[in-house]
Amino acid sequence: MDNDDEAFADNYAERDQAKALREQARAGGLRFEAYLPPDMADWLLEQVEQGHFVDPSEAVFAIVWNFIDLEPHKDLRSELLRRTLDASAAEMHLARDADEVFDQLERKMAQPRPEEARWEKIVR
Numbered sequence: 594m595d596n597d598d599e600a601f602a603d604n605y606a607e608r609d610q611a612k613a614l615r616e617q618a619r620a621g622g623l624r625f626e627a628y629l630p631p632d633m634a635d636w637l638l639e640q641v642e643q644g645h646f647v648d649p650s651e652a653v654f655a656i657v658w659n660f661i662d663l664e665p666h667k668d669l670r671s672e673l674l675r676r677t678l679d680a681s682a683a684e685m686h687l688a689r690d691a692d693e694v695f696d697q698l699e700r701k702m703a704q705p706r707p708e709e710a711r712w713e714k715i716v717r
Contacts, residue, residue, distance in 0.1 A: 627653065634710065649712050 614623065627649075629637060637652055646652040663670050 628709070648714065650714075 637646075637649055640646050640652060641648060646655065663673075
């Protein structure tokens with residue numbers, strides 16, 4: 594299997610599991626648990642509240658479908674990534690001193706983590 598990015602080449606157990614599940618998933622689909630950091634979770638729940646998606650799993654389905662549609666268009670994907678990184682850099686004010694960044698990270702890591710919210714599928 595070709596690796597476009599060798600940075601992900603150390604996830605051997607996950608890659609083996611994916612290979613082992615492929616045939617079963619092709620026949621019956623795939624269920625998995627996902628963790629979203631607070632900002633992403635807030636965005637996703639807002640989309641559900643506004644009626645854009647029925648639940649988080651529908652949003653994941655739509656987002657993955659969009660990603661699959663973009664896969665053959667590397668130029669568009671690269672441009673989207675560039676714009677995302679530019680916006681993120683502007684938001685974070687990357688001109689900050691490295692010591693300031695590490696101090697902020699240490700303070701954040703020292704804080705207790707709030708309990709994760711868990712979505713429960715509503716069976717109708």
